[in-house]
Amino acid sequence: MADLQLLAASGSETAARIASGNVSAGEVLDFWLERAAGDPLNGYLWHADAEAARTGVSADGGALSGVPLAIKDIFCTEGVPTTAASKILGGYVPPYTATSVARTAAAGLPMLGKTNMDEFAMGSSNENSAYGPCLNPWDAERVPGGSSGGSAAVVAGGLAPWALGTDTGGSIRQPAGFCGIVGLKPTYGAISRFGMIAFASSLDQCGPLTRDVTDAALLLGILQGRDEMDSTSVGIEGGVSAPSAERLDGMTFGVPRGLIGEGMEAGVLARFEETLIRICELGGEIVDIELPHAGHAISAYYVLAPAEASTNLSRYDGVRYGLRASDEDLLSMYEVTREEGFGPEVKRRIMLGTYALSSGYYDAYYGRAQRVRTRIVEDFDKAFGLVDFVVTPTSPTVAFKLGEKTTDPWSMYLSDIFTVPISLAGVPAISIPAGLAEPDGGGPELPVGFQIAAPAFGEQKLLEASYALEQAIGFDGSPGLEGGSP
Amino acid sequence: MIEREQVLHVARLSRLRLGDEELDTLAGELSSILDHVDKLAEVDIEGVEPTSHVVPLENVLRPDEPRPSLERDVALSQAPDPEDGAFRVPSPQAEA
Numbered sequence: 001m002a003d004l005q006l007l008a009a010s011g012s013e014t015a016a017r018i019a020s021g022n023v024s025a026g027e028v029l030d031f032w033l034e035r036a037a038g039d040p041l042n043g044y045l046w047h048a049d050a051e052a053a054r055t056g057v058s059a060d061g062g063a064l065s066g067v068p069l070a071i072k073d074i075f076c077t078e079g080v081p082t083t084a085a086s087k088i089l090g091g092y093v094p095p096y097t098a099t100s101v102a103r104t105a106a107a108g109l110p111m112l113g114k115t116n117m118d119e120f121a122m123g124s125s126n127e128n129s130a131y132g133p134c135l136n137p138w139d140a141e142r143v144p145g146g147s148s149g150g151s152a153a154v155v156a157g158g159l160a161p162w163a164l165g166t167d168t169g170g171s172i173r174q175p176a177g178f179c180g181i182v183g184l185k186p187t188y189g190a191i192s193r194f195g196m197i198a199f200a201s202s203l204d205q206c207g208p209l210t211r212d213v214t215d216a217a218l219l220l221g222i223l224q225g226r227d228e229m230d231s232t233s234v235g236i237e238g239g240v241s242a243p244s245a246e247r248l249d250g251m252t253f254g255v256p257r258g259l260i261g262e263g264m265e266a267g268v269l270a271r272f273e274e275t276l277i278r279i280c281e282l283g284g285e286i287v288d289i290e291l292p293h294a295g296h297a298i299s300a301y302y303v304l305a306p307a308e309a310s311t312n313l314s315r316y317d318g319v320r321y322g323l324r325a326s327d328e329d330l331l332s333m334y335e336v337t338r339e340e341g342f343g344p345e346v347k348r349r350i351m352l353g354t355y356a357l358s359s360g361y362y363d364a365y366y367g368r369a370q371r372v373r374t375r376i377v378e379d380f381d382k383a384f385g386l387v388d389f390v391v392t393p394t395s396p397t398v399a400f401k402l403g404e405k406t407t408d409p410w411s412m413y414l415s416d417i418f419t420v421p422i423s424l425a426g427v428p429a430i431s432i433p434a435g436l437a438e439p440d441g442g443g444p445e446l447p448v449g450f451q452i453a454a455p456a457f458g459e460q461k462l463l464e465a466s467y468a469l470e471q472a473i474g475f476d477g478s479p480g481l482e483g484g485s486p
Numbered sequence: 487m488i489e490r491e492q493v494l495h496v497a498r499l500s501r502l503r504l505g506d507e508e509l510d511t512l513a514g515e516l517s518s519i520l521d522h523v524d525k526l527a528e529v530d531i532e533g534v535e536p537t538s539h540v541v542p543l544e545n546v547l548r549p550d551e552p553r554p555s556l557e558r559d560v561a562l563s564q565a566p567d568p569e570d571g572a573f574r575v576p577s578p579q580a581e582a
Contacts, residue, residue, distance in 0.1 A: 202539050319575055320565055342502070369526060371531035
């Protein structure tokens with residue numbers, strides 16, 4: 001049955017079938033539009049129809065032509081609503097398209113829809129969406145992670161072959177880990193940020209969420225590159241190609257033992273240790289390393305990211321686009337619009353950031369956090385002088401339950417303890433599935449992510465190592481790929 | 487510890503009109519977050535330069551040539567209250 005084959009296929013496998021004439025691009029698009037339309041996870045905030053999906057898409061885009069893509073609702077799409085899951089952008093229809101979306105369209109990838117997320121990408125559970133939480137396809141009582149929760153859930157849940165997300169402190173890797181798929185955060189500067197609604201501009205980076213490492217490499221190949229609309233974009237020299245490594249001989253993997261253990265679930269730790277053994281079986285070497293300042297990363301991040309966010313989000317003032325909630329005097333209009341338009345987590349971060357940047361506190365908070373960031377950058381520089389890769393679990397736990405961490409912001413922030421240091425250093429990292437584990441306290445098994453980080457612009461080597469490891473792990477679990485609906 | 491008065495001050499700087507209950511909640515939450523953040527004081531940053539950006543780039547330039555930008559009506563298309571080719575806002579002064 002063609003349908004079930006399409007459901008189980010990776011993006012590259014589907015592309016190969018289209019290229020060989022085994023199935024038509026039209027049949028592929030119809031199949032995925034129907035899957036997406038039946039979304040039981042609240043993974044999509046907007047659904048394309050066949051015409052909208054093809055708008056602006058090259059008919060002759062190349063090797064991946066015809067494989068549709070789900071796009072996080074943080075990417076501006078001309079003529080298509082873009083909300084960043086915020087009420088303040090309800091009904092906003094951008095007059096231009098993000099470079100990443102333009103690139104995938106030029107490569108012939110139709111757009112399936114815009115995916116759910118934490119409001120303005122602020123969150124680790126997708127519970128901060130103004131349009132309701134997205135559910136984890138493995139267990140509808142659990143979160144898919146965040147902020148790219150919708151993108152991860154639709155790929156894992158069989159509602160899209162692959163997706164675009166963004167990662168500021170872990171927003172691609174953590175949901176990929178929670179949903180049992182691959183998520184890649186490229187080096188800061190590898191991909192243009194033009195048209196990506198800004199959260200924390202020195203950290204935000206676009207990346208793919210996919211079924212396998214090969215798909216991540218192929219999408220990165222399309223997305224990466226210098227863009228004159230983003231002066232911080234530099235691209236990846238030499239481009240990116242599909243990985244093929246089978247062994248890890250001669251490669252060294254650093255484990256920051258000082259970070260690992262505390263607050264971690266036993267099942268996650270077990271899958272992590274098993275994966276280290278697999279690395280050795282493939283010829284790789286495990287080396288204990290230190291990242292002495294990485295334990296301060298969450299604190300530094302929750303000064304720097306909110307500070308940048310508080311300035312970036314000052315543009316939502318009810319004047320040029322989005323919500324306007326009052327027509328009293330000008331100041332009241334600003335204040336009431338922002339009060340009604342932003343959700344609690346966004347307000348919390350704007351307040352935190354404004355405080356950290358305010359007169360009398362700037363040096364103590366923002367200035368200090370920037371210097372701690374330098375220390376963390378130095379830690380990674382030193383580590384990569386000793387080893388080829390740094391490996392950790394992606395998250396300390398498997399997917400947690402809806403509502404479990406919403407009352408204590410800091411406990412939610414700690415779910416990014418392994419991803420945030422890498423974001424501050426700006427280096428690339430991937431999360432690949434390392435198997436399943438029972439949550440502490442029992443219950444059905446859930447996916448565990450294994451994170452691998454590489455030196456800046458070392459994506460090709462990162463993908464080769466990830467590919468070899470992925471083949472050895474042989475993870476084939478996916479909740480949505482058997483029998484139809486997840 | 488951050489006092490309620492300070493929260494109100496920051497809310498004004500942030501152009502957020504917070505209700506009484508929200509102010510109290512935020513005072514507690516921000517205090518708790520700042521307690522964690524204050525651990526940054528343990529890090530020796532003597533002589534350390536700040537990092538604002540990780541990619542070593544400077545002075546990215548392009549020729550300063552005029553080029554088309556968004557048409558005026560397109561730029562105004564999403565405005566809550568456009569008029570005569572401009573963005574209209576309420577008066578800066580409250581009506582007496």
